[in-house]
Amino acid sequence: MPCPGLLSAQTGVSSCWPVWPLLTLARCVWSAGPGHEQGRQDEGYMLGKGEKRKFDEHEDGLEGKILSPSDGPSKVSYTLQRQTIFNISLMKLYNHRPLTEPSLQKTVLINNMLRRIQEELKQEGSLRPVFASAAAAAAAAATASPPPDSLSDSYREAAPPALSAPAPPPAHACDLGSTTPLDACLTPASLLEDDADDTFCTSPAAPPAAAARLSAPAPPPEKDSFSSALDEIEELCPTSTSPGAAAAAPDSSRGGSGAPGGPKPEDPKLMDSLPGNFEITTSTGFLTDLTLDDILFADIDTSMYDFDPCTSASGPASKMAPVSADDLLKTLAPYSSQPVAPSQPFKMDLTELDHIMEVLVGS
Amino acid sequence: MTCSGASRRSRGPSTRTWRKLTSSQLLNLITLEICLQRETRAAESLFFSGNKRVTHGPSSVSRQNKSRPHSRGEYNVYSTFQSHEPEFDYLKSLEIEEKINKIRWLPQQNAAHFLLSTNDKTIKLWKISERDKRAEGYNLKDEDGRLRDPFRITALRVPILKPMDLMVEASPRRIFANAHTYHINSISVNSDHETYLSADDLRINLWHLEITDRSFNIVDIKPVNMEELTEVITAAEFHPHQCNVFVYSSSKGTIRLCDMRSSALCDRHSKFFEEPEDPSSRSFFSEIISSISDVRFSHSGRYMMTRDYLSVKVWDLNMESRPVETHQVHEYLRSKLCSLYENDCIFDKFECCWGGSDSAIMTGSYNNFFRMFDRNTRRDVTLEASRENSKPRASLKPRKVCTGGKRKKDEISVDSLDFNKKILHTAWHPAENIIAVAATNNLYIFQDKVN
Numbered sequence: 001m002p003c004p005g006l007l008s009a010q011t012g013v014s015s016c017w018p019v020w021p022l023l024t025l026a027r028c029v030w031s032a033g034p035g036h037e038q039g040r041q042d043e044g045y046m047l048g049k050g051e052k053r054k055f056d057e058h059e060d061g062l063e064g065k066i067l068s069p070s071d072g073p074s075k076v077s078y079t080l081q082r083q084t085i086f087n088i089s090l091m092k093l094y095n096h097r098p099l100t101e102p103s104l105q106k107t108v109l110i111n112n113m114l115r116r117i118q119e120e121l122k123q124e125g126s127l128r129p130v131f132a133s134a135a136a137a138a139a140a141a142a143t144a145s146p147p148p149d150s151l152s153d154s155y156r157e158a159a160p161p162a163l164s165a166p167a168p169p170p171a172h173a174c175d176l177g178s179t180t181p182l183d184a185c186l187t188p189a190s191l192l193e194d195d196a197d198d199t200f201c202t203s204p205a206a207p208p209a210a211a212a213r214l215s216a217p218a219p220p221p222e223k224d225s226f227s228s229a230l231d232e233i234e235e236l237c238p239t240s241t242s243p244g245a246a247a248a249a250p251d252s253s254r255g256g257s258g259a260p261g262g263p264k265p266e267d268p269k270l271m272d273s274l275p276g277n278f279e280i281t282t283s284t285g286f287l288t289d290l291t292l293d294d295i296l297f298a299d300i301d302t303s304m305y306d307f308d309p310c311t312s313a314s315g316p317a318s319k320m321a322p323v324s325a326d327d328l329l330k331t332l333a334p335y336s337s338q339p340v341a342p343s344q345p346f347k348m349d350l351t352e353l354d355h356i357m358e359v360l361v362g363s
Numbered sequence: 364m365t366c367s368g369a370s371r372r373s374r375g376p377s378t379r380t381w382r383k384l385t386s387s388q389l390l391n392l393i394t395l396e397i398c399l400q401r402e403t404r405a406a407e408s409l410f411f412s413g414n415k416r417v418t419h420g421p422s423s424v425s426r427q428n429k430s431r432p433h434s435r436g437e438y439n440v441y442s443t444f445q446s447h448e449p450e451f452d453y454l455k456s457l458e459i460e461e462k463i464n465k466i467r468w469l470p471q472q473n474a475a476h477f478l479l480s481t482n483d484k485t486i487k488l489w490k491i492s493e494r495d496k497r498a499e500g501y502n503l504k505d506e507d508g509r510l511r512d513p514f515r516i517t518a519l520r521v522p523i524l525k526p527m528d529l530m531v532e533a534s535p536r537r538i539f540a541n542a543h544t545y546h547i548n549s550i551s552v553n554s555d556h557e558t559y560l561s562a563d564d565l566r567i568n569l570w571h572l573e574i575t576d577r578s579f580n581i582v583d584i585k586p587v588n589m590e591e592l593t594e595v596i597t598a599a600e601f602h603p604h605q606c607n608v609f610v611y612s613s614s615k616g617t618i619r620l621c622d623m624r625s626s627a628l629c630d631r632h633s634k635f636f637e638e639p640e641d642p643s644s645r646s647f648f649s650e651i652i653s654s655i656s657d658v659r660f661s662h663s664g665r666y667m668m669t670r671d672y673l674s675v676k677v678w679d680l681n682m683e684s685r686p687v688e689t690h691q692v693h694e695y696l697r698s699k700l701c702s703l704y705e706n707d708c709i710f711d712k713f714e715c716c717w718g719g720s721d722s723a724i725m726t727g728s729y730n731n732f733f734r735m736f737d738r739n740t741r742r743d744v745t746l747e748a749s750r751e752n753s754k755p756r757a758s759l760k761p762r763k764v765c766t767g768g769k770r771k772k773d774e775i776s777v778d779s780l781d782f783n784k785k786i787l788h789t790a791w792h793p794a795e796n797i798i799a800v801a802a803t804n805n806l807y808i809f810q811d812k813v814n
Contacts, residue, residue, distance in 0.1 A: 081701065084645050088705050100458045100483075103547055104564040105595045105614050106710050109651050112593055116647075 086117045387517050398582050411796035442491060442531035447482040459484050465550050469572075477536070479559060483546040484498070486561055488537035488572065494530045498522040542578045549599045555606040562611060565592075569623075579628050582611060582621065597712075604664045612669060616653030620680065636678055638685045648700040648709065650744025656712035661721040662793065668724055670715040673697060675726050677738065690736045690743065693728050695766040695777045708782050716791045730775070731802050732762060748786060748800045748807040758812060 089110045096102050446662040450459040461482055475492040500522040504510050545563040552559045560581070561568050567582035582599075586592050595614045602608035607623045619632035640649060652672035660667045666687070669676050673694060676686035692713075696703060703709040708729075715726040727733045728745070736743040745762045765774035788801040796811035 028446065064620065082647065085704070092707075100460055102456070103710075105548075105597060105654070106707075108595050109614060109654060109710070112650055116650075191400055202694075259510065 082117055082120065086114065088118075089114050410747065432812070442533055444489070444533040446480045446487060446489065447485065450484075464547055467550050467552050469552055470556055472556075479550050479552065481547050481550050481561065484540070484543055486547070486550060486570075487535050487537040488539075489533050490536045491531060491533045495526060495528070496524045497527045499525050518724075537572065537575050539575050539578065540568055542570075548597060549611075551600040551609065553601045553606050554604055558606075560599055560601060560609060562596050564595040567596065567609075567611060567629075579627070581623065581627070583628065583630060597655050600658055600660055602664055603660050603662065610658055610660070610667060612655035612658040614654040615650060616655055616657060616671060618655065618667070618669060618678070634683050636683045636767055637687075644697075645699065648704060651704070651709055652700065657714040659715060659717060661717050662719065663721055666721065668715055668717065670713050670726055672709060672711075672713075673688070675715050675724060675736065677724070688738060690724070690734075692726055692734050693732075693764070695764055696729075699777070703782070706782065708785075711785055712787060713785075714788050716789055718791050719793050719795070725789050725791060725798065727789050727800070729782050729785050730780040731784045731786060732764075733786045733789055733800055746809075748802050748805075748809075750805070759809065 092110050093107065093114075366677050376778065445461075446463055447461040449461040450689065451457075452459055463480050463482055466478055466480045467668075469479065469488075471477075472485065475490050478489050478491070480487055480489060500504070500520050502511070502516060502519055502522075503513070532588045539561070543561065543563040543566065545565050547561055547563045549562040550559060553560075558569055558571050561570065561578075562582075565582055565583065565585040568578040569581045570578045582596070584596065593615075594617075595613050597614055599609060599611035602610075608620060609623070610618055610620045612618045616637065618636040618637070620634035620635045621629035623629060625631075625633060640653075655669045655671050657670040658667060665680060667678050667680060670692075671688075673696060674692055675690045677688040677690075678686045700709060713727050714726060717724055722739050723735055723737050725733060725735045731748045732745050733748060734743060734745050745764070746759045747762050760773075763771075764780070765771065765776050770776050786800055786802055786805060790799045792798070800807045800809065
């Protein structure tokens, strides 16, 4: 009885493996907190994860002062902090696997935080596809959002140094989660260097950066293949953005699939991408995911993706939630901007995913 | 130990020396409340501690030894009973924890004590009664309880009462269930002693203590489209004297006072209390730290106090624009908010309480620290509730948290604070200067020292 209950207790958009490196990254970034001056290792102390300080130069920027977007030199650290808070918020929402209902107050507060950051990003002129895929993938590392053109150059200069410092640790962090498999699914660096028209910097460890890069320079042409690919998927699942949707569960699971519909993200849709998990997913939500699975990935052995929480006892394994089709879609979304038929990237990358899953499951 | 009224006013909490009476019980405590017994002048204190998990033991009531009302002795466990059982919601496939969220005593009307306890979904009314005498010498049954053959009875006798070991019984009297879709966070007994309210994240219901199959919804802030939800109810309380007035606080730092005479559904508030945000201290976490975790009326009914993450604010009910007092509890945490957000400590719900005369207020913090503020002298003190640092009858030493670079002796630096040791629940005796402080596994009772 508890087994389906456990799975369905999750939101329709459950955390998936790309969150792993994010988790370790976040720990890595914040482990260099002040609590480590004394080298404390206890859980009770602030982020005592037993890691040495890695980037002192970021401490002040991230924790020490009250940052506002208007500070010139600290704008980067402000953005970095904002991005990190954004990641942490997403982690909180999607990693939570309670046996009981999650606290509505906490969910509301975290959602409000995400909305505020989203509003800020919009005001700064960030491109919506970037945001949508970043939000959807939940794998944004230290990617900074693209600023308005006037700041782009200085931003680009400022950002790489800022990012290069944490870059080695995040790379390590990513490696902690999954070594080659993760790299295999990342956009090769060659592709990143190609585009000289980038208005924002990229880091090699960020698929959303690739997505941003790919989709930012020329959104309209990209949009077509991108959005059409996702439209196809959307057609397959019943969208339920109307309040009168029958069950709450489809809301939250469609909330996840609504996110890839980013290229034309009307606000309600983007709001849907934030977890519509105010109504707790029921087992019907879980079943809806399975339906999508059957349609798209009928030829794949999905047994690997079905983590049975009852049997998985190991720490890392139990941390990883069942990968729903929505998550796979979102991680694949960046790649759909390749000039290929919509279905192809899925098949091509699914074999890679297979490999990744194999490694992660620890077979 | 009693302090006279005059002496109580002249000495604020910072000049008092607080002495630890005892530490007792090894339970997970989540709430406690001190109830004043009207009958006994000795003002025995009853406090109740609720339990998180059944594995640690059921909920229990503790009471000072009756024989020595003002002794410096131990507080012993008075009664222990399981209030709620874990349940399973089959519709949503989720567990309903037996963890008790709130306990409220009812005003005492006879020898028995009544209290309301609630978990996430169900409220129960418990009757706690004592039995310390039993009757002996029945006519129709013998000592074993077996019925005597009436034809064998040749003489009548009057049963006599004999003392026996104190037996405390707790029996559920009412169960108020199935009225809340969301998690109940507050219950509050009305001054009419007949009704009470229960508040969850989006709704507040009004109950009659005698009627369990019906409740009235008096506040409903649920939006039609749940995607638009941005604010939830965090606490609610009835006015101590006006039975038609109650307040509820929100996750956005606002308090709404409602008058039930104005309409049946009090969605429109009568008064709206909100402090304008200070733009200089705005950060990512402004909204989260402004979320009010507890709201309490003063004993006089003229003020109310709200607890948000970093401060305690006292509001005059006649002034909605801003609080009359703001006391910083642990301002040194403001620069650590990001870490506290990550480890979820920023969502901790601290309670606060008034002293008996409303001149002092108290709330908890981390590292087993708790803070007391004297509203008259504007002084405050930080004290620690721990076994190591205080012995019974020893005075508590004020503690200080060092925020700057140089750490003086006996100061503790912010980075050394233990965020697992949090004092969420404190209670102050309404008539005496006795306080109860709940640390994770211990209950501490402190008493004002009479010099």
